[in-house]
Every structure is written in structure tokens, then in C-alpha cells.
Amino acid sequence: MxxxxxxxxxxxxxxxxxxxxxxxxxxxxxxxxxxxxxxxxxxxxxxxxxxxxxxxxxxxxxxxxxxxxxxxxxxxxxxxxxxxxxxxxxxxxxxxxxxxxxxxxxxxxxxxxxxxxxxDGTFLVSRSKPAGDFDWNTLKGSTFLGQRKGGMPQMAGEYTLKKHGIDPHKDLNLLQNVDFANIPTAFASGTGDYVQLFEPQATMFEKEGKGYVIASFGAESGKxxxxxxxxxxxxxxxxxxxxxxxxxxxxxxxxxxxxxxxxxxxxxxxxxxxxxxxxxxxxxxxxxxxxxxxxxxxxxxxxxxxxxxxxxxxxxxxxxxxxxxxxxxxxxxxxxxxxxxx
CATH class of the missing domain: 3.40.190.10 (Periplasmic binding protein-like II)
Incomplete structure (x- = not known):
């Protein structure tokens, strides 16, 4: 997007x-x-x-x-x-x-x-289905496939992570070197534990069993x-x-x-x-x-x-x-x- x-x-x-x-x-x-x-x-x-x-x-x-x-x-x-x-x-x-x-x-x-x-229009998608209620702290130490640096999706994503006490550059293995159009394909092929996705990719991944939408960056980052x-x-x-x-x-x-x-x-x-x-x-x-x-x-x-x-x-x-x-x-x-x- x-x-x-x-x-x-x-x-x-x-x-x-x-x-x-x-x-x-x-x-x-x-x-x-x-x-x-x-x-x-x-x-x-x-x-x-x-x-x-x-x-x-x-x-x-x-x-x-x-x-x-x-x-x-x-x-x-x-x-x-x-x-x-x-x-x-x-x-x-x-x-x-x-x-x-x-x-x-x-x-x-x-x-x-x-x-x-x-x-924001992106969602947090997990490769595996969370056991019980989602806790943002579970992201720590994970590989996170984010959006491109300098764009609002990535900035809103980082704002949300910091809001929940996560330093995206210290607490995560943050990947930002994948072109926007290739992010869904990279995640589907096995890159990352979590990914920040726009729709309709997030919903399509859910329906195909490739991932699970567990949080909304739009709801988290505010108007x-x-x-x-x-x-x-x-x-x-x-x-x-x-x-x-x-x-x-x-x-x-x-x-x-x-x-x-x-x-x-x-x-x-x-x-x-x-x-x-x-x-x-x-x-x-x-x-x-x-x-x-x-x-x-x-x-x-x-x-x-x-x-x-x-x-x-x-x-x-x-x-x-x-x-x-x-x-x-x-x-x-x-x-x-x-x-x-x-």
C-alpha cells in the first residue's frame, strides 16, 4: 500500500x-x-x-x-x-x-x-495461533517482518510496539529490507514469526491457514x-x-x-x-x-x-x-x- x-x-x-x-x-x-x-x-x-x-x-x-x-x-x-x-x-x-x-x-x-x-490500516499477523489471550510481550526475541522505514505503516507499527514496552530495534529481530509488494510472499515462504500486513492479505492468510490476525495497529495507534x-x-x-x-x-x-x-x-x-x-x-x-x-x-x-x-x-x-x-x-x-x- x-x-x-x-x-x-x-x-x-x-x-x-x-x-x-x-x-x-x-x-x-x-x-x-x-x-x-x-x-x-x-x-x-x-x-x-x-x-x-x-x-x-x-x-x-x-x-x-x-x-x-x-x-x-x-x-x-x-x-x-x-x-x-x-x-x-x-x-x-x-x-x-x-x-x-x-x-x-x-x-x-x-x-x-x-x-x-x-x-492505520495494518494488522499484526502471527504464524502460529496464540494460546489464550494475546500478550504483546510474546513478540520479544521474535523475528518481525515490518514495513519499509519512513512510511506511516512502519511508523505506526513502531509507535504501537513502544506503547506496549517493546523497543523494535532492540527487542526484536526487525526486518525492513523487503519490498512492500513482496512482504506477504516473504512471510508465506517462511520469513518471520510475525508480520505487519495490510488487507486483504491479512484476511486471505487467515482463510488459507497461513497466519492469524491477532491485533490491529489501527486500533492501537489511534486516530x-x-x-x-x-x-x-x-x-x-x-x-x-x-x-x-x-x-x-x-x-x-x-x-x-x-x-x-x-x-x-x-x-x-x-x-x-x-x-x-x-x-x-x-x-x-x-x-x-x-x-x-x-x-x-x-x-x-x-x-x-x-x-x-x-x-x-x-x-x-x-x-x-x-x-x-x-x-x-x-x-x-x-x-x-x-x-x-x-
Whole structure:
């Protein structure tokens, strides 16, 4: 899902793309009559992003006069590079990426304007079934297959481990050298006693008897702006009405997801996951919905923003804290929450 390189992993591309981004800053999306085209890049294709697919499949974006061109940009660094260079108008990615760009310096900052998920989306999976109630201390001395350093999954994972008195770099044999896409395969082939997995891999492993979900990093690490729609400030300034319509459609989808059950949500998003069994999709939707992972509105509040930075700071990935108002614009989500009631 959100594969991130370390902060300095952005440096080699930012020097090139910030200049290009400045040149393209004045570009607006294509228009066709009353329809406004918006190019959206999602960091990965995931059931975790169910409200996004609901907004498309139920026609909520279309009802707002928006034509969404959705592409999967595979990784936080690639998503941000594509956004800054003008390849997409809006990115769906972790809020930490906007902070990484800010830390590198940018005349055209990336602004978070509509939150989609409000918890981490990973789960702790054990190779063997625990005997009795799970005790976090049983992880000590084990081989733990984690996510990539610098990304929110790994940072939320480390935050949770420390919360339970475990130093991930001293108490575990922590493996972070496996590419995101290969983590499930590595665990299935015998690497690690425990693994931190996104869905649907966690549920699939359970059904196949390859592992057991024993804890949720989302439930443990608390609410934070985990996945957010963001755009360059210049784009927002020049496309204020479009951003408001976008936020309205997101809010309508969030309302719909809250009102409907897993069966209805599964039917709405299944076309985006044609290679995944519907029962798996339904199980994943139920798991995410039950732990409150889907945000009920798009507002990135200051408390969540500060909690995100607490987690980044604990992981050693934050050079300096960034004020909420510097990289977050809540006007659009606040208006959408007030006006969109369906």
C-alpha cells in the first residue's frame, strides 16, 4: 500500500521536480462543457480506500460535475513526484508525504484538504495461533517482518510496539529490507514469526491457514490523518470551486458508507477489485468499518495532525514540527460537512 522511502529518498527527485512543478503550477484541468476533469493518483489500490470507489461508482463525483481520471501511482514517493511535476491534480496518499516535501523546501506546498481514512490500516499477523489471550510481550526475541522505514505503516507499527514496552530495534529481530509488494510472499515462504500486513492479505492468510490476525495497529495507534486527498497550493488557489465539489463528493461517499452495510459497500466497490473474491472484500470492509478506519468527514483536525507528527517524531523521521494551518486547509471539508446531508 503506502510504500515510502526515507525522507532523504525524496531528495534526489525533489531537486528536479520542484522547478518543473513551478512551471506547471498555473495549469488547470481539462474542461468538457460543464464537466471538469480531475486527474487523481492513488498511492495504491486498496479496499482501505472504499469511500473513494463509492464516490466514483455511485456517481457522486459525476453529480458534482467532475470527471475523475483515476490512476494508481504505486508508492508515496512516486505519487508525490507525479503530483509535484503536474502529472496529476490530486493525490490520495499519506499526510506524512506533504510534510516530507515541506521539509525539503517547496515554493508551492502540498496542502491536505480532505481526509479519507483516520487510522492505520495494518494488522499484526502471527504464524502460529496464540494460546489464550494475546500478550504483546510474546513478540520479544521474535523475528518481525515490518514495513519499509519512513512510511506511516512502519511508523505506526513502531509507535504501537513502544506503547506496549517493546523497543523494535532492540527487542526484536526487525526486518525492513523487503519490498512492500513482496512482504506477504516473504512471510508465506517462511520469513518471520510475525508480520505487519495490510488487507486483504491479512484476511486471505487467515482463510488459507497461513497466519492469524491477532491485533490491529489501527486500533492501537489511534486516530490520525492516515490517507488524505491533497493538491498543490497553486492548484487549489486556481480551482477553488473544483476542490469544493471534490470535497462534497467525498463527504457524500463517507455518509453513504456510514449508512450502509458491508454487503452494499462490497457491491459498490467490487468492480475495482475484480481479482478478489467478494467474500474477502466483505470481510475486509467489515474489519475496517468496525474499527472506525473510514473517516466520517474530510476534516483533518489539529489533534489528529499533531498525533501524526508525534508518531513521526518517535520514529526519528521528523526534522521539525509543522503547524496545522501550514499544510492543512479545512475550509472545503467543513463546508461539505455542513451542506452535504445525503
Amino acid at each position: 503506502k510504500t515510502m522511502r526515507r525522507v532523504k529518498g525524496y531528495a534526489f527527485v525533489l531537486a528536479l521536480i520542484l522547478t518543473v512543478g513551478a512551471v506547471l503550477a498555473g495549469c488547470s484541468p481539462e474542461k468538457a462543457g460543464d464537466i471538469q476533469k480531475v486527474r487523481v493518483g492513488e498511492v495504491t489500490r486498496s479496499i482501505f480506500y472504499a469511500p473513494e470507489y463509492v464516490a466514483i461508482s455511485k456517481g457522486f463525483f459525476k453529480d458534482q460535475g467532475l470527471d475523475i481520471e483515476l490512476t494508481t501511482t504505486f508508492g508515496g514517493d512516486k505519487t508525490m513526484t507525479t503530483l509535484l511535476s503536474g502529472g496529476i491534480d490530486v493525490a490520495l496518499v499519506g499526510s506524512e508525504t506533504s510534510i516530507y516535501v515541506h521539509q525539503q523546501g517547496s515554493a508551492d506546498p502540498v496542502i491536505n484538504f480532505a481526509q479519507l481514512t483516520q487510522t 490520525l490523518p492516515y490517507t488524505v486527498f491533497m493538491a498543490k497550493k497553486s492548484y487549489i488557489d486556481q480551482n477553488h470551486e473544483t476542490i469544493q465539489k471534490f470535497a462534497n463528493a467525498v463527504q457524500q461517499a463517507q455518509n453513504w458508507v456510514q449508512k450502509n452495510g458491508s454487503d452494499e459497500i462490497t457491491e459498490a466497490i467490487a468492480p475495482f477489485f475484480q481479482d478478489t473474491d467478494k467474500e474477502i472484500i466483505k470481510s475486509v470492509v467489515e474489519r475496517y468499518k468496525s474499527q472506525g478506519s473510514f473517516a466520517t468527514d474530510g476534516i483533518v483536525d489539529e489533534q489528529e495532525w499533531n498525533h501524526l507528527q508525534d508518531i513521526m517524531q518517535a520514529a526519528g523521521e521528523l526534522k521539525q514540527r509543522v503547524d496545522h494551518q501550514t499544510l492543512v486547509d479545512t475550509r472545503f471539508a467543513e463546508q461539505a460537512k455542513q451542506t452535504v446531508k445525503e
